[in-house]
Amino acid sequence: MAPRTALVPDPHGPGGRLQPLDDAGSPLGPPETVPDLAAAVAAREAAGSDRLPGPRWVWAAADSAYAPLLPRLPDRLARCHDLRLVEALLLAHEGRFGAPRSLGAAWSRLRGLPVPDDLPEPGSAESDDGQDTLFAPDRLQLPPGADPLAAVVAVHAEQQRRLAAIPDPAARHRLRLLVAAESAGALVAAEMTHDGLPWRTDIHDRLLTELLGPRPTVPGTQPKVLAELAVELQQALGGRPFNPDSHSQVLRAFADRGIQLGSTRSWELKGVDHPAAQLLVRYKELSRIHAAHGWAWQDAWARGGRFRPEYVVGGVVSGRWASRGGGALQIPRILRRAVVADPGWLLVVADAAQLEPRVLAALSQDAGLARTAAGGDLYEALAASAFHGDRDKAKLGLLGAMYGQTSGDIGPLLNTLRHRYPAAMGYVEAAARTGEDGGVVASRLGRVCPPASAAFLDLTEAPETAGEAGGRTARARGRFTRNFVIQASAADWALVLLAALRRRLNALPATVPADRPHLVFFQHDEVVVHTPANLADEVAAAVAEAADEARLLVFGDTPVRFPLTTAVVDCYADAK
DNA sequence: TCCTCTTGCGCC
DNA sequence: AAAGGGCGCAAGAGGA
Known part of the structure; x- marks a missing residue:
């Protein structure tokens, strides 16, 4: 052979x-x-x-x-x-x-x-x-x-x-x-x-009807609930007609009532004390479901009981996958109700808990951070050891360090982290400096990030005149490389897990290959396996083994653990 | 009318 | 003063 x-x-x-x-x-x-x-x-x-x-x-x-x-x-x-x-x-x-x-x-x-x-x-x-x-x-x-x-x-x-x-x-x-x-x-x-991902169009249809009203019989017309919300919104803002989907018309309508909005973003609207703001937030939520995952989406992508998007391996420079068509990696949580195992089958849903901070701990070999990542809830352990038990602060600080956040009240949190976990903070800060200086960084397994010229260097701007803008660009580049080392190494780990899991699933007993457990979804740090019910426990064990194999292969001898939250369910929505 | 850009939001 | 990384998608705005 x-x-x-x-x-x-x-x-x-x-x-x-x-x-x-x-x-x-x-x-x-x-x-x-x-x-x-x-x-x-x-x-x-x-x-x-x-x-x-x-x-x-x-x-x-x-x-x-x-x-x-x-x-x-x-x-x-x-x-x-x-x-x-x-x-x-x-x-x-x-x-x-x-x-x-x-x-x-x-x-x-x-x-x-x-x-x-x-x-x-x-x-x-x-x-x-x-x-x-x-x-x-x-x-x-x-x-x-x-x-x-x-x-x-x-x-x-x-x-x-x-x-x-x-x-x-x-x-x-x-x-x-x-x-x-x-x-x-x-x-x-x-x-x-x-x-394909099992997709119950009848359940999807029922959800849409509950949220939006019955499917419009004339294609292109607005569902009842959206149309009603649009009218209420109009009345709340004085009755003059406007299109709630148009940012500029929305801004003008609010301005006419003396409310100056910086944007029409939901988080900003939520802070506005006017009934119209809350109506608009609701309108936007529902309108998005209708536009992105409504009946048109169902017709195009979820026929025959399966959703079949096209995945783009390595579609993100960090090694994360992208997808083409159907917004496969952005299925709204509420619609996961429609993902239901076939009769006699189950879904094994596993996602890596706090993957990115664990990856940072393993990459940097920071002994202290590794101790917080040796088991259970990483943020809880971090809070206990450095933030007087305040889990929210611990999480905010660590995420801020990994993303390069500088705003808000995060400064003191970063100082605490720098003091307690110098190796981990040194690791991300070195990656950020490399990026600011125009260099490239790589993931644990050697996936190299794009050079500065690709996305971050504005060639219309001479370096000597760049000044302020150049500094902004360099800092943005630094945030990118800072995050890249972690996101890309997390993607390394997830990819190795996927390969190890696939090998184990294919080794499980099945009278015919069609009855074998198989992967139906993969989203950055989460996998879903569709399996005959009697094999669900073996699948869950296989996922855990694959995660540990990935740890060993990617990071070698590290005390950091990469625990999974695993659920065996009929319906994807019941996993969390 | 077609095309590109921007905005905003879904997911991690 | 600026202000967190990575995507895909749909709609509107506005130019060609």
Whole structure:
């Protein structure tokens, strides 16, 4: 069994091409053309199942290679190497952040040819969005006539060479772990889109009706409750008609009654002593649900009892995932009522408790902070040791330190933290200084942040005249790098947890693969597994084991613990 | 009419 | 005086 196998689907049919590789990426045999790629892949995957894993599948990108294969595979694949994701990690690590990362771009760099830009993502502003661009082979950006399989093999070998060339063994080991975890993320993302999050449209519908009134029969008309609120609002402000969705009209309507608002933000309105302000807050809450997750959303995204967003692995520079379509990572809490396990199934919902401060403790090896993060409620322990038991102060101070907050009454809290936890505070402050000086920082596993020029340097402004604005920009950059080291290292941990959990779930017994527990949601520090009811306890145990495995792999020998809050429920809304 | 920018708010 | 990091999405404003 070859340790790796390059895989290229035939864009126009069920077939494809394969080539066995060793771990360095050298071919172990000739390319092979197969008429049924799914069958050929499944056979090779199964051949390894007795103790030995199947090959690590090497492909250009999961959305073009794995997603189309998934419906035709009898079972999930164990491991992959996703060239596009790994290229992005390596480019950033090598100080070439933002260079095109498609297979064609990587191959062209290798051959010294002009490098094509990456195509805009489907659904983004720049793409003219033909329906089937997603799986089209030209997204690989290979020059005409280039052999895709040869390109996959060559780019993979080059990536393996670049990884092996990292001089520091520990850094090399960590980046290889990140490469494996990021690739596993690509598998999870494709599978979660394929499986979908269980979504009861009947419950969703009932919630919407309770909040907004019945679904309008004429599309585009406002639901009853919103229309009524708009009228009440108008009357409360003197009766002249205005559009509550228009910021400028709202500001004018309030101004006409002698109320000067700085903005129409809810938190500001909540402090305004006038009935119209409270009506507007309510209007905005309901109007948002209607616009963002109402009936139109349901029609577009939640058909057939499943919500199937597209996840974008590594879509955030910190390594957090992003999503495309349906606001997958912003489902309002109230609508989680509609996420219900199938009959005979349950949801195992687990989220990491106070992940980011724990990550800071582990990163900085601050002995005192590590003691507060050795168990239970971190903020409680922090409060007991440094804030006279005031948990709110402890939390506010620590969050402020991680985000770079300077406002409010936070100064004394930061001073206390600086005095009691010098290593932890020194760690974030060093990251902030690096950013202010225009440098880059990296996560624990080696995900490197973008350089200052990308988002923070205003080129229209000469440095010598920048003055005030330049200082503001530098401080903003400092807050970004200060937070990056923590957010990105937390994302490292979560990604490794995800990979470890997926491996454990796939090892659970199931008479048919469709009856196996599977991930249905992942949101930064939280996972949801849909499982046959009889396996729920094993799934809960698997999540705990995966979290501890992630701790060990990412942070090694640390006293810091990363406890999970785990709930086994019918309905997502009951988890917290 | 189309497009980009801004605002505001949902989630972590 | 300025004032907490990261996103996606929808609507309005306003220019082309």
